[in-house]
Amino acid sequence: MSVQLKQIQAILKAKATPETKASHEKFVPGKEKIYGVKMPVLNELAQLFKAGGFELVEELWKAGSLEEKTLAVKILGKIAKKDPERSLKLTQLFAQHIGNWAVCDAMGMQGLKPILKTHQKEIFELAWKYNSSKDFWQRRLSLVLAEWYTRIKELHPEIKRLVANLENDDEYYVKKAVVWIKRNLAKGK
Numbered sequence: 167m168s169v170q171l172k173q174i175q176a177i178l179k180a181k182a183t184p185e186t187k188a189s190h191e192k193f194v195p196g197k198e199k200i201y202g203v204k205m206p207v208l209n210e211l212a213q214l215f216k217a218g219g220f221e222l223v224e225e226l227w228k229a230g231s232l233e234e235k236t237l238a239v240k241i242l243g244k245i246a247k248k249d250p251e252r253s254l255k256l257t258q259l260f261a262q263h264i265g266n267w268a269v270c271d272a273m274g275m276q277g278l279k280p281i282l283k284t285h286q287k288e289i290f291e292l293a294w295k296y297n298s299s300k301d302f303w304q305r306r307l308s309l310v311l312a313e314w315y316t317r318i319k320e321l322h323p324e325i326k327r328l329v330a331n332l333e334n335d336d337e338y339y340v341k342k343a344v345v346w347i348k349r350n351l352a353k354g355k
Contacts, residue, residue: 167225168218168221168222168225170215170218170222170225171222171225171226171229173215174211174215174226174234174237175229175234177207177211178201178203178231178233178234179201181201181203181204181207182201182202182203183202183203183204184202185202186202186203186204187200187201187202188202189202190202190232194232194266194267194268195266196232196265196266196269197265198230198231198232198235198265198266198269199230199231199232200231200232200233201231201232201233203233205236208233208236208237208240209240211237211240212237212240212241212243212244213244215237215241216241216244216245218241219245219248220242220245220249220252220253220256222238222241223238223241223242223245223256224238224256226238226241227256227259227260227263232266232268232269235260235269236268236269236272238260239260239269239272239273239276239277240272240276242256242257242276242277242278243276243277243278243279243280244280245280246277246278246279246280246281247280247281250281250284250285250288253277253278253281254278254281254285254288254289254292256277257273257277257278257292258292260273260277261273261292261296261303261304261307262301264301264303264304264307265303266303267306267339267342270303270306270307270310270339271310273307273310274307274309274310274311274313275310275313275314278311279314282314282315286315289311289312290311290312290315290324292308292311293307293308293309293311293312293328294308294328295308296308296311297309297328297331297332298331302335302337302339302340303339305332305335305337305340306337306339306340306342306343308328308332309328309329309332309340309343309344309346309347310343312324312325312328312347313346313347313350316347316350316351317350322351325347325351326351328347329344329347329348329351332344
């Protein structure tokens with residue numbers, strides 16, 4: 167365990183509150199350990215520890231709590247431009263172990279944010295790969311990866327095809343993503 171991970175875990179323990187833990191357990195059901203730390207603290211930690219790079223991102227993900235995984239994705243979102251290929255590979259690795267909507271959405275909306283414009287083709291390839299997955303979190307991720315692109319009218323037909331494939335999905339969190347993306351498309355966002 168790296169010194170940085172030990173420091174982060176000590177901060178997470180110190181900043182955790184029973185109220186935040188109860189809130190996370192209610193609104194982010196899953197099997198991950200939860201410290202009970204508010205998002206603004208994770209945002210500060212991402213800024214503070216981004217120099218830890220890809221190694222810290224992987225170590226945080228493996229540590230496995232809700233906050234550690236979220237922090238891993240937030241740091242990835244700050245450094246993805248340094249090595250887009252590695253960032254895409256990490257996203258694929260992490261996508262195998264999504265346990266809740268919060269981590270799924272952070273991955274789709276924050277983890278690759280710096281490379282959305284430069285790696286659109288690769289991101290859509292991932293979205294299509296996950297669109298027919300047996301894992302419902304990956305199916306949700308397929309739509310969340312495309313969310314940012316809903317503001318680009320020329321991409322609406324492809325996004326609509328991703329959505330159409332999942333419109334009759336039985337999983338609650340996939341249904342929620344379908345409604346979300348359709349709403350964004352309707353706004354012309």
